[in-house]
Amino acid sequence: MKETILKSLLKIEEDYHVKILYAVESGSRAWEFPSKDSDYDVRFIYVHKKEEYLTIDQMGIGKKRDVIELPINDLLDISGWELTKALRLFRKSNPPLMEWLRSGIVYYKAYSTIDQMKELSKTIFAPHSCLHHYLNMASNNFREYLQGDKVRIKKYFYVLRPVLAARWIEKYDEFPPLEFPKLLNDILPEGEIKKEIQTLLKRKIKGEELDFEPKIEVINEFLNEEISRLREYTNTLQVELPDFTPDLDLLFKNTLDEVWNEDSLLK
Template identity: 70%
Template sequence: MNKTILDALKKIEEDYNVKILYACESGSRAWGFPSKDSDYDVRFIYVHPTNYYLSIDPVGVGKKRDVIELPINDLLDVSGWELTKALKLFRKSNPPLLEWLRSNIVYYEAFSTIDRMKTLSEVTFIPSSCLYHYLNMANKNFREFLQGEQVKIKKYFYVLRPVFAAKWIEQYNEFPPLEFHTLLERIVPNGPLKTEIETLLKRKIAGDELELEPKVSMINTFLTEELIMLEAYAKSVSFHIPDPTPQLDQLFRNTLEEVWGFSK
């Protein structure tokens, strides 16, 4: 599969005249709970030649799109963000982007941009921004998928993981790990609840997630209580950092010089 993914990335570079700086796995494979039939969610960051940016129309306006998305098939979901889009989201401590940078499945990396972004992320992290992201995701999925008497196993993990991530931020004031098992080990003490979650995790990974079955009251109660507490906590905190724009502007210029040279 790695070769298939690398071939797709190479074709993107040729078809769109861009350079890919970084490509990784996102979603359930990066989170540590893929099913047997999970597809590959490949995400990447790319940069155009220098002259592309030297025009009166900024990237992201009109025909100058700031994303590249390949048609999704049963096996591959491939999409990427242009560098200035990525850096503007990075400035806001965008959690999906921060997850990409921390993915433990990296398909491709070139040049120094990503290493520099990782270093900057240590001083640009905004806990409140990430906290609200995970809390909103958890609330939405909880309302949409886990309110009936019959639920799908898979849906529990799309609520549990953002709840654990939000609790990690509350407890450690740092961006949470991607891996579900790491979050579970640190967030949930040993006992019946952890055992129940671990049992469901084994079933999901084994592919036992398609049929509806009675909801797990213990987990639903835990999620209800945690969401209430996290909502209260989120309202009580605020966090501000110095504007990192000058550093990100320089990072962008350095990338153009490193990748293309200013003469191109």
């Protein structure tokens, strides 16, 4: 599959006249709980040629799109963000982008931009913003998927992962790892809740159909209590974000010089 992904990325470079800086897995495979029918969620960051930026309209305005999205098929979902869009979101500690930088499945990386972003992410990380993101995700998924007497059991992971990620931020004051087993093993003590979750995880990874089953009361109660508790904790945090714009402007300019002073395509 990696060869197919790389061929798709190369075609994007050729069709859109861009250079791809970074491409990773971002979905359940990166979270280490894929199902047997899980697709590949590939996300990438790309940069246009210098002259594309020397206009009065910035990327994202009018016809100057700042995303590239390929048609989704049953196995492959590929989309990417243009670099200035990515850096504006990075400035706000955007959690999906921060996750891309930490993905354990890297399909492609070129030039020094991503290494510099990874280094900057240690200081750009904003706990308050990331906690709100994960709590909103957990609350919305909890309300949508886990309220009936019978629920789609596999949907528990779409609430558990953001809750455990939020608890990691609370515990360590750093951005959480993507891998669900790592979150689970570190954050939850041994006991009934952890045992129930581990059983679900084994079933999901083995490819069992986790469709509608009676909801697991002990997990529902845990999630409900944790979402409320973490919400209260988040509201106590002070919000003070330095302005990283000059650093990111310099990173953008240096990337243009580094990329377009060479004549290399994705290999």
